[in-house]
Amino acid sequence: MATQPIDPPVTPLRQRMLDDMAMRAMRARTQHDYVRHVRAFAAFLGRSPDTATAEDVRRFQLHQREHGVGESTINGSVSALRFLFDVTLERPDLSRRLVLAHRPRKLPDVLSVDEVARLLEAAPGIKYRAALGVAYGAGLRVSEVAHLKADDIDSKRMLIRIEEGKGRKDRNAMLSPQLLELLRLWWREGKRRSVLLPHGWLFPGRSYTDPISTRQLHRAVCEAAEAAGIRKRVSPHTLRHSFATHLLEQDVDIRVIQVLLGHSKLETTALYTKVATRTIRAVTSPLDRLMALMEGKTPAG
Numbered sequence: 001m002a003t004q005p006i007d008p009p010v011t012p013l014r015q016r017m018l019d020d021m022a023m024r025a026m027r028a029r030t031q032h033d034y035v036r037h038v039r040a041f042a043a044f045l046g047r048s049p050d051t052a053t054a055e056d057v058r059r060f061q062l063h064q065r066e067h068g069v070g071e072s073t074i075n076g077s078v079s080a081l082r083f084l085f086d087v088t089l090e091r092p093d094l095s096r097r098l099v100l101a102h103r104p105r106k107l108p109d110v111l112s113v114d115e116v117a118r119l120l121e122a123a124p125g126i127k128y129r130a131a132l133g134v135a136y137g138a139g140l141r142v143s144e145v146a147h148l149k150a151d152d153i154d155s156k157r158m159l160i161r162i163e164e165g166k167g168r169k170d171r172n173a174m175l176s177p178q179l180l181e182l183l184r185l186w187w188r189e190g191k192r193r194s195v196l197l198p199h200g201w202l203f204p205g206r207s208y209t210d211p212i213s214t215r216q217l218h219r220a221v222c223e224a225a226e227a228a229g230i231r232k233r234v235s236p237h238t239l240r241h242s243f244a245t246h247l248l249e250q251d252v253d254i255r256v257i258q259v260l261l262g263h264s265k266l267e268t269t270a271l272y273t274k275v276a277t278r279t280i281r282a283v284t285s286p287l288d289r290l291m292a293l294m295e296g297k298t299p300a301g
Contacts, residue, residue, distance in 0.1 A: 118229070
């Protein structure tokens with residue numbers, strides 16, 4: 001009989017860091033990522049991270065750069081090590097040595113209204129059409145769509161309740177009449193198929209007791225985009241980008257859009273001003289004003 005591998009014992013330092021993260025109610029995924037980054041730092045050092053020096057921190061970040069580690073991974077390790085140094089080890093002097101990697105901010109891909117209509121029409125079934133309709137119609141993140149429960153839909157107040165969105169914050173999202181009708185179509189079909197449980201997930205996964213996975217939603221939107229003949233790079237987040245951009249093009253106040261998206265900073269929402277083409281086209285160029293002024297001063301004949 002094959003023997004099961006034995007997990008190495010948890011060191012006192014790791015246990016202390018786990019306790020520090022648990023006290024702050026950090027998400028399990030975040031805790032896992034932080035431990036993984038600290039483990040990579042320890043492997044680079046060849047000894048316990050609590051013996052690290054400022055030069056060790058510098059060498060580690062140079063090592064990451066020289067080996068082509070991506071900006072997101074570098075920044076993830078910075079967050080993890082800052083927690084280790086600031087909180088667990090109480091060594092803010094080491095934390096200050098960490099340098100974030102600069103990531104050039106790219107403009108998000110946005111679908112036109114016609115492309116969104118074609119994509120929803122091509123969705124593989126009413127469940128996915130309703131789920132993607134929520135991503136676009138309410139501007140939700142894919143994880144927020146996946147973790148919706150039937151009780152989160154408030155048809156009387158025309159709101160969608162988002163519990164523990166990004167940053168573990170609750171908020172309300174908009175529920176339009178058309179989106180409500182789409183959700184009711186899915187509700188009736190889900191009840192007919194006996195896949196919707198009382199007070200259960202609005203979009204159950206393969207097991208009705210589990211929510212649909214974000215991977216399933218990503219695959220569904222890619223299949224729908226291909227079937228609709230959309231050549232842009234499309235993901236569930238593209239629908240959220242399109243929601244914000246289309247609202248901006250309808251002259252909705254950017255501060256209202258900020259609240260609907262659940263952004264903590266206005267500058268995050270302001271990114272959509274760069275892709276709202278209708279808004280850009282509506283702006284009068286100063287050259288046009290100048291030429292009109294010059295033409296008005298030109299004597300007749």
